[in-house]
Ligand code: SF4
């Protein structure tokens with residue numbers, strides 16, 4: 361199988377991941393978490409939030425105010441063909457895709 365995933369849509373990535381075992385899913389999540397750049401985001405800084413990867417896990421219970429979002433420049437966004445922003449406030453990619 362071809363390794364390039366650039367042409368897959370977000371929805372196709374999610375469908376592919378749906379076939380993963382929980383162990384594979386855990387490994388994938390850990391890998392993506394390392395790439396998450398939320399800690400560099402003005403909306404995140406100084407809120408006391410410790411969680412990451414809101415594009416996968418959904419809204420933050422702590423972050424309430426938009427101060428800019430660096431998601432569009434994040435490797436996870438590119439990797440998973442995500443196309444939204446402010447996941448900490450709006451919800452996960454799946455939620456935003458209506459999946
Ligand atoms: S897209 Fe945003 S929420 Fe998702 S990993 Fe990147 S910085 Fe974090």
Ligand code: SF4
Nearest residue numbers: 398401429430447448
């Ligand atoms: S999801 Fe976007 S707005 Fe929220 S903390 Fe991460 S980079 Fe900032």
